[in-house]
Amino acid sequence: MAESISRTYPVKPKLKPTSSTSSQHQTPESKYWKSFKTPKQQSPQSLVSSITSITFSPISPHDFAATHSATLSIFSGKSLEPKTTISSAFKDVVTTASYRSDGRLIAAGDLSGSVHVLDVMSRVELRRLRGHTRAVRVVNYPRIDKLHLFSGADDGVVKYWDVTTEEKICDLLGHKDYVRCGDVSPVSDDMFVSGSYDHTVKVWDVRALNSGYVMEFDHGKPVEDVVYLPSGGLVATAGGNAVKIWDVLGGGRLVYAMESHNKTVTSICVGRIGKEGGEEAQQYRILSVGLDGYMKVFDYGRFKVTHSMRFPNPLMSVGFSPDCSTRVIGASNGMLYIGRRKVKGSESMELGDFGGFGPVVEEPQTRVLRPSYFRYFQRGQSEKPSEWDYLIKKPKKIKVTEHDKLLKKFMHKEALLAALNGKNPENVVAVMEELVARKKLLRCVSNLEIEELGLLLKFLQRYSTMPRFSRFLMGLTKKVVEMRAEDIKASDELRGDIRNLKRDVEEEIRLQLTLQQIQGIVSPLLKIAARR
Structure with missing residues (x-):
């Protein structure tokens, strides 16, 4: 005769808070950006100093440089580890940097007003461009041109340089405040855009030096960053809590304004989804x-x-x-958050990296296990089951609380009191729901002593206004008051509990009415904003 096995499972509350976002389907776009798993954190300097700029080399493996304090740190694009540090060329805080199109040179500006042109491999300063009277905030090489660069500074001047002769070709005047950002056109080496704290963004064309800037548009806030979008016909600007997109070909028309940040947007860049040449190669995004x-x-x-x-x-x-x-991503405390996208499989290496013969892989030697080794008797325990294996799982030991044991013995009143004394509202509600299912809750309430009834009323007074439990507990509160009205009238302590309960309920009702009034004011504004 087979022996019957009975197991006890702990009761759990059925009331769960509903969330509007929990049921939303995760989009492929969100999965893509979440694939940059476990950001690597680097602190490139011993002193706390803000990471003022980040620039990537256009040449594979795409090393990147970060400016901080009086140092320019270059990180490997393969290992993401610090590769080299350049500090001897600078006597003041480095503010910005830009790689040349071939990745061999890098230009950097500092607070002294100088622009330094450095050799990436040897870390030697090749040129020093002097002409700005205040801190240089932006330096950019043109798209392909290797002999010229643009710079902007706190003196409000944008300069166009001949790097070979260290001579200034022209001053681009028009800004009335600090020039804090800029970018070069992705389709023309002669066009450049700059942003200033005078709220304006100006488009320059060095082929029309005498006419000044060729276009201007007002961002409405001090401009912190500006970038050309890949088509060359759109420009994105950041300032205040907004990122705005402008149509350059359409005469500087505002296309859209995104105001999703709560504080000042400090930096933006353009990122492409998917691998180069893939189906998604032309899907670009703005990162802010x-x-x-x-x-x-x-x-x-x-x-x-x-x-x-x-x-x-x-x-x-x-x-x-x-x-x-x-x-x-660079933070204000000198921390770099480096995220590498995880992809399935490993990408093939270029033959040129190993002299044309490909990488040499040495096979690891496996150690033979013998009965004299302890691991011999532990072998196979960490093996994962194959597709056709029949897996027998060891049942997990279930921890049973005191009120669950009492429910198993049908000691309903004792189980309710044990949960109330445990001071865990989820357990109390779970026990009450189980007693409702057994049709014993009201009988337990009617059998409670005066002190036990006071314990229940204190629980109801504390948790009946919580949104998670209110629907269940408010109905129970009404039943308790109706059933034990005579006992409540005869006890001063129970009357005090009822007064406290009434005060909390009135306060919750007043709060809900206030929220409804606020909702009535905000809802029309949100509808108007959605139409815009």
Whole structure:
């Protein structure tokens, strides 16, 4: 005769808080940005200093440089580890850097007003361009041109340089405040855009030096960053808590304004989804970071924020590698958050990296296990089951609480009191729901002593107004008051509990009415904003 086995399972509350976001389907876009797993954190300097800029080399393996303090740190695009540090060339804080199109030279500006042109391999300063009277905030090489560069500074002047002769070709005048950002056109080596704290963004064309800037548009806030979008016909600007997109070909028309950040947007860059040459190679996104610690991903084709990520510190700079594999964010405390995208399989190496014969892989030697080794008797325990194996799982030991044991013995009143004394509201509600299912809850309430009834009323007074339990507990409260009205009238302590319960309920009703009034004011404004 087979022996019957009875097991006891702990009761759990059926009331769960509903969330509007929990049921939403995770989009492929969100999965893509979440594939940059476990951001690597680097602190490139011993002193706390803000990461003012991040720039990637256009040449594979796409090393990247970060400016901080009086140092320019270069990191390997393969290992993401510090590769070299350049500090001897600078006598003041380095503010910005830019790689040349061939990745061999890098230009950097500092607070002294100088622009330094450095050899990446030897770390030797090849040129020093002097002409700005205040701190240089932006330096950019043109798209292909290797002999010229643009710079902008706090003196409000944008300069166009001949690097070979260290001579200034021209001063581009027009800004009335600090020039803090700029970018070169992806389709023309002669065009450049600059942003200033005078709220304006100006488009320059060095072929029309005498006419000054060729276009201007007003961002409305001090401009912290500006980038050309890949087509060359659109420009994105960041300032205040907004990122705005402008149509350059359409005469500087405002296309869209994204205001999803809570504080100032400090830096933006353009990232491409998918591998180069793939089906998604032309899907570009704007990555923005701000002092609120958020990184936002903006699809400017659909005018929609597709991903958001929170970091523990205010963010100052952001960069995305040309091969879509690495995302780097610089924080105000000198921390770099480096994320490498995890992809299935390993990409093939170039033959040139190993002299044309490919990588040499040495086979690891496996150690033969003998009965004299302890691991001989432990072998196979960590093996994963194959597809056709029949897996027998060891049942997990279930921890049974005191009220669960009492429920198993049908000691209903004792189980309710044990849960109330445990001071865990989830357990109390779970026991009450189980007693409702057994049709014993009201009988337990009627059998409670005066002190036990006071314990129940204190619990109801504390948790009946909580949104998670209110629907169940408010109905129970009404039943308890009706059933034990005579006992409550005869006890001063129970009357005090009822007064406290009434006060909390009235306060909750007043709060809900206030929230409804606020909702009535905000809802029309949200509808108007959605139409815009």
